[in-house]
Amino acid sequence: DAMVIQNPRYQVTQFGKPVTLSCSQTLNHNVMYWYQQKSSQAPKLLFHYYDKDFNNEADTPDNFQSRRPNTSFCFLDIRSPGLGDAAMYLCATSGSLGGPSYNEQFFGPGTRLTVL
Amino acid sequence: AQTVTQSQPEMSVQEAETVTLSCTYDTSESDYYLFWYKQPPSRQMILVIRQEAYKQQNATENRFSVNFQKAAKSFSLKISDSQLGDAAMYFCACRSGSARQLTFGSGTQLTVLP
Numbered sequence: 100d101a102m103v104i105q106n107p108r109y110q111v112t113q114f115g116k117p118v119t120l121s122c123s124q125t126l127n128h129n130v131m132y133w134y135q136q137k138s139s140q141a142p143k144l145l146f147h148y149y150d151k152d153f154n155n156e157a158d159t160p161d162n163f164q165s166r167r168p169n170t171s172f173c174f175l176d177i178r179s180p181g182l183g184d185a186a187m188y189l190c191a192t193s194g195s196l197g198g199p200s201y202n203e204q205f206f207g208p209g210t211r212l213t214v215l
Numbered sequence: 216a217q218t219v220t221q222s223q224p225e226m227s228v229q230e231a232e233t234v235t236l237s238c239t240y241d242t243s244e245s246d247y248y249l250f251w252y253k254q255p256p257s258r259q260m261i262l263v264i265r266q267e268a269y270k271q272q273n274a275t276e277n278r279f280s281v282n283f284q285k286a287a288k289s290f291s292l293k294i295s296d297s298q299l300g301d302a303a304m305y306f307c308a309c310r311s312g313s314a315r316q317l318t319f320g321s322g323t324q325l326t327v328l329p
Contacts, residue, residue, distance in 0.1 A: 141320060
């Protein structure tokens with residue numbers, strides 16, 4: 100089945116120690132998104148890629164970076180995690196403008212990040 | 216800018232009964248899309264139902280249907296014959312035609328009572 104995969108599902112890091120979360124997709128979608136979701140809150144968009152075109156949200160801290168080496172993979176790098184960065188991180192994808200899957204976002208299961 | 220408001224942080228329903236979750240939105244765009252997503256505990260978010268703003272007919276997916284009131288900017292979700300597996304956080308979301316980003320509401324936690 101075509102899907103969005105996130106690894107690892109649970110990640111523990113130490114305060115200030117860089118961490119990378121990964122997302123891969125078999126949907127061949129052009130757009131990939133990273134969201135931060137804190138407990139019982141709505142997902143908050145951090146940034147997204149349209150192909151290799153990176154789009155950062157205005158209020159995303161510089162501590163968060165992303166890489167998309169190819170269509171299938173996208174990474175979220177947190178350079179110096181703080182206690183406030185503990186959250187669920189969701190990856191999502193959608194298709195290209197005009198395509199059948201443009202109007203829907205497909206979500207991965209998320210990575211729960213704990214910062215000690 | 217868009218806003219999406221869900222005024223019911225929590226709802227409960229008896230199994231086999233019907234429940235309606237409320238959502239209001241605001242957008243300056245004439246072309247937009249509305250969604251209801253379901254996020255079960257510790258499981259991934261999935262799309263429940265979608266409504267294109269240009270369509271007058273309310274979307275329906277099996278036991279799930281919406282009441283789309285465009286003039287009132289209201290987009291409620293009705294779940295009929297509720298099942299235990301319907302228990303989840305439900306998010307209403309809006310995307311304008313020109314944007315790729317979704318704007319989410321704050322969510323409604325639905326409990327289904329046996």
